[in-house]
Amino acid sequence: MAGKGLYFSRGRYALGEAYRRAGLDGNSALLAPAYHCVTMLDPALALGSDVQLYPLSTDLVPIIPALDQLLERSGKPVKVLLATHFFGFVRDFSGLKQWCDRRGIVFVEDCSHTLFAEPYQAMGTGQQGDFVASSPYKFFPSADGGWLYAPNPEKLAGASQSAASWLAELRGIKHCFEMARQARVGPVDIENLDQQLASVAGKLPEAGIDQRRIRPAQSTQYQPDLERADAFRSSRWLINHQSVSAIISKRQANYRRWLQAMEGLPNCHALYPELPEHVVPYMFPLYIDHPMPHFHWLKQLAVPVWRWDEMAVSDCPVAQDYRLHLLHLPCHQSLNDDEMNWLVAALTKALRASSNGVRQ
Ligand SMILES: Cc1ncc(COP(=O)(O)O)c(C=O)c1O
Known part of the structure; x- marks a missing residue:
């Protein structure tokens, strides 16, 4: 290929x-x-x-x-x-x-x-x-x-990609080093979770106005000047020289770790409770019953969790439901054991905590 x-x-x-x-x-x-x-x-x-x-x-x-x-x-x-x-x-x-x-x-x-x-x-x-x-x-x-x-x-013939400047290229390399040096969590951070949760669980935020797009509109995440930009040379090199088998096995292990954590956990379920052997997971999709307060608490605890709440309105009941209820949890290969332990502890503590004042 x-x-x-x-x-x-x-x-x-x-x-x-x-x-x-x-x-x-x-x-x-x-x-x-x-x-x-x-x-x-x-x-x-x-x-x-x-x-x-x-x-x-x-x-x-x-x-x-x-x-x-x-x-x-x-x-x-x-x-x-x-x-x-x-x-x-x-x-x-x-x-x-x-x-x-x-x-x-x-x-x-x-x-x-x-x-x-x-x-x-x-x-x-x-x-x-x-x-x-x-x-x-x-x-x-x-x-x-x-x-x-x-x-x-032939469908890709006549491409006119523009290469990144060497300055942009250097910034790309710097970004990679910064990502590799990001602050790590440790066992002491797990010990602090109960106290952190107690402080955020005490105050529920006011319900905001849930503004929806009736018609899809272009987001600020799209930059027309990047339409024809090639990937950095360093990115292309990295993509072609990494051990793919290490990426696959670590992601699968992290996904299974999440599945294990789900056993008996209230107020949620894994969207895909089986991980077929050939699947290399991107994220762990988790359905939560009570986005408010649980999503809010997870964000307050600084758990890196996402959902697609900006999506455009449609007649699809599943999309409308998943918009607020389906969370995307990380299973990236770079997560070490301490980080996975912290993520799992934060999620399980938040979802087990009483959800008085639950809002949909
Ligand atoms: C399903 C799906 N397709 C396409 C894209 C666009 O990907 P990218 O972030 O590489 O532009 C995204 C963004 O995350 C996505 O979730």
């Missing part, structure tokens, strides 16, 4: 290039998952295209029968369909690809959450997409790195 791909600074720009090459423009529409990170839609909005959001099942698999209805409803012809292997759990997109082929729609496979890069492609990924976009920087210790692959190399 080497040599067939194009590098970008992030996966969103690889997606943008795929959309552009697929002919997406102001007179056409993108079909995208209702559960999404805004950066999946940004590049389509930058091209001026419409976005239609399709529904997903509870395990985040596209509901194919709903797609025809959306096609009929779309004011503009649909040119591209985007589908994601969420959290690294590889899906069989062959039915989706057939659906696209029958209608002349370009299928873009989103491998941003899978280990999909020049030296390694997770089993079952990159098989169906006319274009496949990924985010190697999420799996490798590089300062940046998005990648666009097409099984037919």
Whole structure:
């Protein structure tokens, strides 16, 4: 597969290039998952295209029968369909690809959450997409790195990427060193957790105004001047020289550590309670019953936890539910035992703590 791909600074720009090459423009529409990170839609909005959001099942698999209805409803012809292997759990997109082929729609496979890069492609990924976009920087210790692959190399012909300046390149290298030197937690930090939790649990914040996007709008996380920027040379080197097997086994071990911690834990459940052997997890998706107060407490404890609360409004009940209830917990290979112990302790203490004043 080497040599067939194009590098970008992030996966969103690889997606943008795929959309552009697929002919997406102001007179056409993108079909995208209702559960999404805004950066999946940004590049389509930058091209001026419409976005239609399709529904997903509870395990985040596209509901194919709903797609025809959306096609009929779309004011503009649909040119591209985007589908994601969420959290690294590889899906069989062959039915989706057939659906696209029958209608002349370009299928873009989103491998941003899978280990999909020049030296390694997770089993079952990159098989169906006319274009496949990924985010190697999420799996490798590089300062940046998005990648666009097409099984037919002619689809990537005529690329005009611009290389980073040497100053930007040096900043990238500095960033890598800083990441490696980040402050670490230790056993004493675990001992302090009870006290920290007691202090944050005492005061519930006022409920804010939950502002929603009725129509998708481009976010500030998309920078048009990076559309054609190549990944740093140092990133490309790192991506191609890391031990992939070490990355895989550490991520899988961290995921299993989370699963173990879930046993008997109240107020939550793992979205994917099994880790198939071939899956290289991106994050550990956790459904929590009471985002308020539990998400708030986790944030107050400085647990690195995310959710996609900026997503656009859709008719998909799963996306609407997961927007506030589905948390993304880290399982990155760089987490050492002390850090995993601290993360697990913080999560289990917060979720076990009484949730008086629970709000949805
Ligand atoms: C599913 C998915 N696809 C695409 C992207 C865009 O990736 P990147 O951060 O590399 O631009 C993201 C962002 O996190 C994502 O979560």
